[in-house]
Amino acid sequence: xxxxxxxxxxxxxxxxxxxxxxxxxxxxxxxxAAILAAVAAPAAGGNVLFLGTTRGVTADVxxxxxxxxxxxxxxxxxxxxxxxxxxxxxGLCGCAIVHRLGRVxxxxxxxxxxxxxxxxxxxxxxxxxxxxxxxxAVPIWKCEEDGEGxxxxxxxxxxxxxxxxx
Amino acid sequence: xxxxxxxxxxxxxxxxxxxxxxxxxxxxxxxxAAILAAVAAPAAGGNVLFLGTTRGVTADVxxxxxxxxxxxxxxxxxxxxxxxxxxxxxGLCGCAIVHRLGRVxxxxxxxxxxxxxxxxxxxxxxxxxxxxxxxxAVPIWKCEEDGEGxxxxxxxxxxxxxxxxx
Amino acid sequence: MSSVPTTADRLxxxxxxxxxxxxxxxxxxxxxxxxxxxxxWEGGTVADLRRELEAxxxxxGPLLARSAVCVAGRYAADNVTIAVGAEVALIPPVxxx
Amino acid sequence: MSSVPTTADRLxxxxxxxxxxxxxxxxxxxxxxxxxxxxxWEGGTVADLRRELEAxxxxxGPLLARSAVCVAGRYAADNVTIAVGAEVALIPPVxxx
Numbered sequence: 001x002x003x004x005x006x007x008x009x010x011x012x013x014x015x016x017x018x019x020x021x022x023x024x025x026x027x028x029x030x031x032x033a034a035i036l037a038a039v040a041a042p043a044a045g046g047n048v049l050f051l052g053t054t055r056g057v058t059a060d061v062x063x064x065x066x067x068x069x070x071x072x073x074x075x076x077x078x079x080x081x082x083x084x085x086x087x088x089x090x091g092l093c094g095c096a097i098v099h100r101l102g103r104v105x106x107x108x109x110x111x112x113x114x115x116x117x118x119x120x121x122x123x124x125x126x127x128x129x130x131x132x133x134x135x136x137a138v139p140i141w142k143c144e145e146d147g148e149g150x151x152x153x154x155x156x157x158x159x160x161x162x163x164x165x166x
Numbered sequence: 167x168x169x170x171x172x173x174x175x176x177x178x179x180x181x182x183x184x185x186x187x188x189x190x191x192x193x194x195x196x197x198x199a200a201i202l203a204a205v206a207a208p209a210a211g212g213n214v215l216f217l218g219t220t221r222g223v224t225a226d227v228x229x230x231x232x233x234x235x236x237x238x239x240x241x242x243x244x245x246x247x248x249x250x251x252x253x254x255x256x257g258l259c260g261c262a263i264v265h266r267l268g269r270v271x272x273x274x275x276x277x278x279x280x281x282x283x284x285x286x287x288x289x290x291x292x293x294x295x296x297x298x299x300x301x302x303a304v305p306i307w308k309c310e311e312d313g314e315g316x317x318x319x320x321x322x323x324x325x326x327x328x329x330x331x332x
Numbered sequence: 333m334s335s336v337p338t339t340a341d342r343l344x345x346x347x348x349x350x351x352x353x354x355x356x357x358x359x360x361x362x363x364x365x366x367x368x369x370x371x372x373w374e375g376g377t378v379a380d381l382r383r384e385l386e387a388x389x390x391x392x393g394p395l396l397a398r399s400a401v402c403v404a405g406r407y408a409a410d411n412v413t414i415a416v417g418a419e420v421a422l423i424p425p426v427x428x429x
Numbered sequence: 430m431s432s433v434p435t436t437a438d439r440l441x442x443x444x445x446x447x448x449x450x451x452x453x454x455x456x457x458x459x460x461x462x463x464x465x466x467x468x469x470w471e472g473g474t475v476a477d478l479r480r481e482l483e484a485x486x487x488x489x490g491p492l493l494a495r496s497a498v499c500v501a502g503r504y505a506a507d508n509v510t511i512a513v514g515a516e517v518a519l520i521p522p523v524x525x526x
Contacts, residue, residue, distance in 0.1 A: 140428025153359030306525025319456030
């Protein structure tokens with residue numbers, strides 16, 4: 001049998017259970033303020049929100065929009081697992097990950113990650129860690145559309161070694 | 167003559183000029199979403215918002231509220247200087263620092279720091295750096311009110327060595 | 333009421349030739365020209381599936397070599413056996429965030 | 430119309446005895462019992478001001494020893510001369526954020 005997802009916490013995490021909807025995909029604009037508000041807690045002193053937005057220019061290449069798709073069913077399970085792992089590992093009060101799918105024009109957000117913790121360092125560390133995990137392994141892809149309307153799927157790096165052995 | 171503030175960028179920073187109002191004090195609730203929106207830029211891919219909120223319990227001590235005061239005139243100049251330094255040092259697209267004064271009850275935000283940059287790492291690093299600078303040297307103080315209504319001004323550490331020599 | 337036996341009823345679930353549904357995403361779906369394929373499947377491992385796919389569509393090779401295979405919701409190494417009826421997805425290098 | 434000369438008009442700005450306004454915040458204002466004091470000032474350095482304050486209010490000593498002195502908007506070391514008319518603020522260890 002395949003082993004659990006390498007990035008997901010396997011079963012009984014010591015932290016709180018993932019809340020339904022804390023990790024999800026949306027097909028329209030992301031409401032960052034609502035996501036940050038959802039992780040607020042009386043025990044929290046540090047609250048961090050990251051928004052990843054479509055950048056109009058990289059080096060000398062113009063981007064018009066990004067178009068995201070995901071293996072949603074698998075990705076949501078992975079996001080929930082990452083959230084549970086972050087809650088336990090960083091001692092978070094709250095955590096949420098929202099990714100937008102479809103077309104995201106310049107300046108709009110494709111991802112929001114929010115984390116709250118008793119102290120600032122854990123909130124920052126968890127948010128950065130979650131973002132790196134999402135970028136490394138969660139099945140989401142972007143297609144870049146440049147200024148001339150040319151579309152290119154972005155497949156950097158190598159996932160070949162990621163699977164657990166049978 | 168006294169030297170420039172140790173944490174302020176002395177004169178001609180290579181980055182953009184500080185925008186009026188990007189660093190300011192407020193006397194009511196902080197609107198984090200508006201502050202994050204104010205640093206949005208087409209060149210930004212990473213946007214980070216930190217909110218520092220009043221924590222209700224630390225170890226076994228209950229906090230009812232925090233009450234902040236500042237040497238406003240000097241503090242605003244220092245915050246503008248820190249912002250200018252962060253813009254240049256981290257290559258930011260935008261940056262804002264807002265601190266609330268007066269009573270801040272549990273769960274409400276006393277500080278918001280927002281930074282946007284072409285890439286995520288600079289946005290995170292700048293936000294964390296700014297927060298550490300503010301906590302280390304900007305003339306703002308909090309008075310803790312505990313569950314029994316006792317008020318205590320918080321004066322940690324030592325600022326004696328911070329001044330520049332004549 | 334009793335129903336008329338179908339072909340599926342008469343074949344055991346591990347029967348040779350049960351098709352394997354494989355789904356594709358992003359640039360890989362573009363190369364394949366489809367989001368879903370049903371392959372004839374005699375049973376085998378992830379490595380067998382990789383060979384099968386590349387034999388039928390050589391253009392997939394370079395991207396396939398950098399892709400993961402997701403079996404029943406989990407990334408699986410080459411020696412993992414693919415059970416009959418498992419959901420299989422090809423996962424090219426990801427770029428979310 | 431010409432105004433009647435005041436004491437300030439007649440005294441040169443560096444005259445001995447010009448009061449020095451010093452402002453206090455937070456726990457320091459609590460100890461001093463005031464947010465602002467005018468001290469008689471013969472001229473001198475930040476170190477002189479520290480001695481003057483501690484001599485007049487010994488209870489300030491422990492916190493003063495950990496505090497900065499802000500002169501004309503800048504944190505100043507002990508050897509900095511305080512110009513007549515300068516804005517001076519005592520800055521106890523900060524706790525914003």
